[in-house]
Amino acid sequence: MPDLDAILAQLDSDRDAAIERLFALLRMESVSTDPAYKDECRKAAEWLVEDLKSIGFEASIRDTPGHPMVVAHSGGDGPRLLFYGHYDVQPVDPLNLWSAPPFEPVIAEGAQGPEIRARGATDDKGQLMTFVESCRAWKAVTGAPPPNLTLLFEGEEESGSPSLVPFLEANKEELKADLALVCDTGMWNAETPAISTMLRGMVSDTITVKAADRDLHSGMFGGPAANPIRVLAKILASLHDEEGRVTLPGFYDGVADTPPEILAQWKKLGFSHEDFLGAVGLSTPAGESDYSTLEQIWARPTLEFNGVSGGYTGAGFKTVLPAEAFVKISCRLVGDQDPAKIRKALHQRFKNMLPPDCTVEFESRNGGSPGIVMPVDDPRFEAARRALSDEWPNEAAFAGCGGSIPIVGLFQSILGMNSLLIGFGLDDDRIHSPNEKYSLTSFQKGARSWARVLAALSKD
Numbered sequence: 001m002p003d004l005d006a007i008l009a010q011l012d013s014d015r016d017a018a019i020e021r022l023f024a025l026l027r028m029e030s031v032s033t034d035p036a037y038k039d040e041c042r043k044a045a046e047w048l049v050e051d052l053k054s055i056g057f058e059a060s061i062r063d064t065p066g067h068p069m070v071v072a073h074s075g076g077d078g079p080r081l082l083f084y085g086h087y088d089v090q091p092v093d094p095l096n097l098w099s100a101p102p103f104e105p106v107i108a109e110g111a112q113g114p115e116i117r118a119r120g121a122t123d124d125k126g127q128l129m130t131f132v133e134s135c136r137a138w139k140a141v142t143g144a145p146p147p148n149l150t151l152l153f154e155g156e157e158e159s160g161s162p163s164l165v166p167f168l169e170a171n172k173e174e175l176k177a178d179l180a181l182v183c184d185t186g187m188w189n190a191e192t193p194a195i196s197t198m199l200r201g202m203v204s205d206t207i208t209v210k211a212a213d214r215d216l217h218s219g220m221f222g223g224p225a226a227n228p229i230r231v232l233a234k235i236l237a238s239l240h241d242e243e244g245r246v247t248l249p250g251f252y253d254g255v256a257d258t259p260p261e262i263l264a265q266w267k268k269l270g271f272s273h274e275d276f277l278g279a280v281g282l283s284t285p286a287g288e289s290d291y292s293t294l295e296q297i298w299a300r301p302t303l304e305f306n307g308v309s310g311g312y313t314g315a316g317f318k319t320v321l322p323a324e325a326f327v328k329i330s331c332r333l334v335g336d337q338d339p340a341k342i343r344k345a346l347h348q349r350f351k352n353m354l355p356p357d358c359t360v361e362f363e364s365r366n367g368g369s370p371g372i373v374m375p376v377d378d379p380r381f382e383a384a385r386r387a388l389s390d391e392w393p394n395e396a397a398f399a400g401c402g403g404s405i406p407i408v409g410l411f412q413s414i415l416g417m418n419s420l421l422i423g424f425g426l427d428d429d430r431i432h433s434p435n436e437k438y439s440l441t442s443f444q445k446g447a448r449s450w451a452r453v454l455a456a457l458s459k460d
Helices: 004-013 015-026 035-054 125-142 164-170 228-237 260-268 273-278 293-298 339-353 379-391 406-415 440-457
Strands: 058-062 069-073 081-086 106-110 113-117 149-154 179-182 194-199 201-210 302-310 324-333 359-364 397-401 419-422 437-439
Touching: 004 015, 004 125, 004 440, 015 035, 015 113, 015 125, 015 440, 035 058, 035 069, 035 149, 081 125, 081 406, 106 437, 113 440, 125 440, 164 406, 179 406, 194 379, 201 228, 201 339, 228 302, 228 324, 228 339, 260 293, 260 397, 273 293, 293 397, 324 339, 339 359, 379 397, 379 419, 379 440, 406 419, 419 440, 437 440
Parallel strands: 081 149, 081 179, 179 419, 194 397
Antiparallel strands: 058 069, 069 149, 106 113, 113 437, 194 419, 201 324, 201 359, 302 324
């Protein structure tokens, strides 16, 4: 067992140098989606390789058709762990909204204390370096980085990860581990850490209802002619009942109730639907009435309309019956819901309710992705939760996530392993926006947290 107290003391004594190292990485303009920054992306990857070598990792650049991967190994015995992060960042536009140049990092006073401001400060360079600094302190105290650890840093996460799946498939044996560690998540609040254990999947479709072969004059054809907007509205209204439940047959197959012990953790978080909805000018929860708002966000599936259009929508008025109307629908999935089954049920509802003279077309962007639930009864998850709780004022919670994190599903499907999703970002970190920031406390206590987690996992 490492001397954890000594590692934590080393992190504390090396804080200023750690900030300078993070600043060096933040100055690199590694915008992955813009080819103009190709050299900057490679520069960031090369910098990481050299930094990892300096603390005892065997590290290398791995070229892809796009931006390179960084892979590093520490060697040694113990549970095999894989840590994932990404060094690429989003574009900085609009530049005029930044209070300082986005690639010239600064420490400024924020609402909750000092914060690091720069593009990539929290997404994901700051989070990535939080972990690297814990490894650096480990090396300084023990003479080697944490044992049997693999690091995978991607350079295309912010541009759709086109090289990731081929890379994982081509390097399965090298990258397989007992458990993955993913840092691209956040805290519940500034004093309460969280481990994300539920991720919602998605099914999405654009559905178009068509009738006449052209737009029709509403005075001449209104009444006898089928109106695609009316047809669409009737079908959409049928998809939810008065309690907010989705009415598609089989929609809730595979949806399990949240375990009571997890609900008890969530209750301690002090979530307020009044505050949550009030922040966006709303007041009354509109989802399934039998479930709390937090459950609706994290643990329940949804079917939502993301865009509806038909007929004339410009300025003024044009009295037509449109030839077609369309809707964009997305379903967030949880548990063992089957994306293909849900898409089929959705399509069937439209076909069943379609009146004469109307046709329907479906445009599906992809095959859909299922929800993910991590095994919170795995002792390693509880060990990590306790380790986090030892560092922060409030006890850590197993939390849900309303969105999706594709890498977690890929680690399951390609490498056959679960992920501990631990991050130290905050809701107001303005990721992807001007004036992105990362709390200095998140950076420093986050590094201490990772040292504690690594020590806890090394007991296995």
